[in-house]
Amino acid sequence: MRLGLKIASLAIVFLILGCLGGGETETGQKTAKLIIFHAGSLSVPFSQLESEFAKYAEKELGIKVTFQDEASGSVKAVRKVTDLGKKADIVAVADYTLIPQLMVPNYTDFYVLFATNExxxxxxxxxxxxxxxxxxxxxxxxxxxxxxxxxxxxxxxxxxxxxxxxxxxxxxxxxxxxxxxxxxxxxxxxxxxxxxxxxxxxxxxxxxxxxxxxxxxxxxxxxxxxxxxxxxxxxxxxxxxxxxxxxxxxxxxxxxxxxxxxxxxxxxxxxxxxxxxxxAKPIVYGITVLKDAPNRELALEFLKFLLSEKGKEIFRENHQDFLTPPVAFGNVPEEIKGLVEIKE
The missing domain is CATH 3.40.190.10 (Periplasmic binding protein-like II)
Structure with missing residues (x-):
């Protein structure tokens, strides 16, 4: 059982490394950058989430991850991709409906509802x-x-x-x-x-x-x-x-x-x-990994981390309620199917 898990973990690492487009440090360690456009109200939990994911990625995946964060209003975050043609791995918004309205199907084919607010x-x-x-x-x-x-x-x-x-x-x-x-x-x-x-x-x-x-x-x-x-x-x-x-x-x-x-x-x-x-509707946050994400496999690992118990704990510590369970729509990646409820 443990051998099987280890082989599966190694397979994930090799898949990620094969898709990174990153580099190496002087000591030969693999490096990669994730570009995240997110709502301003996610700045505090995402800062903590990224710090914890960086530790996880270095320890478990052997990758030194850095982040290019761009906090803005959610409409602006989406329009950076749709109107300005900027590249990003992940878009996280304070109103999930912006993703199906403005990003599906051209820029992404799935999204996850994950948090609430008032x-x-x-x-x-x-x-x-x-x-x-x-x-x-x-x-x-x-x-x-x-x-x-x-x-x-x-x-x-x-x-x-x-x-x-x-x-x-x-x-x-x-x-x-x-x-x-x-x-x-x-x-x-x-x-x-x-x-x-x-x-x-x-x-x-x-x-x-x-x-x-x-x-x-x-x-x-x-x-x-x-x-x-x-x-x-x-x-x-x-x-x-x-x-x-x-x-x-x-x-x-x-x-x-x-x-x-x-x-x-x-x-x-x-x-x-x-x-x-x-x-007007109840406040629900949404997140997606883009189709042409520069580091798509690593971005999916980050999304898995956000949806994990550790991610939920970080949001609770920052006074934001997490959906239980998170809800996913569209062509949901295999990597997260066990962490979400899938709806048509």
Whole structure:
């Protein structure tokens, strides 16, 4: 049994080495680089995941692995491949639907749903009315509407957290029965709605200096930490990772609760950047290895590592829930079939 496992492991190593296109160190050790385009909200867990995978690959596969990480909004991450023709091994996004919408079948033929999250409003003790926000979280929209309060969200055209944030504010209209979207979004930007359908123009214009929009949600963290921005819409995992104060929102609007999916989908948004319409839905992250990945076999080993118990542990340590089990669609590689539930 052990001999068989050892032979299988050696076969994997030889297969990977044959596909690497990497090099060797002065001591003759094989080297390889993985290129990963990922959502900004995955930066912290992926940094830890890559560190642990590098140790694993060196010990078990005899390969010294380095990483070229590019964190961005998920829409931008996908468009680097589809529009700019950039090469990558792995694309991991905060909204899995971007992969079947924009990457299948030309750039990949499978994808895995692996993690979840929720939208919260984060701040620090420096934020105006921070104590009031903590004591009366149901008044969040009234506090954000005050003339001396600044708040932000990421660019809907580049980042799922951005389009989710504005959809949360439209869902809040339905839940609270008040014109929250009009007050916080339409009066302060050129993003507008017709009923429950939102339009995000290709070029977002901010009309009120109280509102700050940045390419990805993690770009706003430093502004809040420095006190130059009071509040921002962000994923709960990111707020936890940066030790920010935050309030949770009702399940009817926070995009966390799978049992509320029918309510969420009442709201939708059309993005000027892609022309695609997206319906509000529970937050689920997706990942894929590209067809023309420079180091495809090694990338699949990384994906296996992410889906392993060690990968799940890393996500738990970073306050992000992992799907149990992860769900895969498409032409699922043999290497991961035992780690996922396969659906048509």
């Amino acid at each position: 939208i919260v409003i984060a701040f620090t003790e420096k934020s105006k009315y921070a104590d009031e926000m903590l004591k009366n979280p149901d008044k969040w929209y009234e506090i954000l509407a005050r003339e001396d309060v600044s708040f932000g969200f990421s660019d809907p055209n580049q980042d799922p957290c951005g389009y989710r944030s504005v959809m949360v504010m439209k869902l809040a209209d339905l839940y609270y029965g008040k014109p929250i979207f009009e007050t916080l979004v339409e009066k302060t930007t050129n993003i507008y709605a017709n009923g429950t359908h939102i339009y995000a123009p290709k070029e977002i214009i901010v009309k009120d200096k109280r509102v700050v929009i940045r390419p990805k949600e993690t770009d706003l963290v430093g502004l809040v930490e420095s006190g130059s921005l009071d509040y921002f819409f962000i994923y709960k995992s990111v707020a936890e990772q940066h030790n920010l104060k935050y309030i949770t929102l009702p399940n009817e609007i926070n995009l966390k609760d799978f049992s509320k999916a029918d309510f969420y989908k009442k709201v939708s948004i059309t993005l000027g950047s892609t022309g695609k319409t997206i319906y």
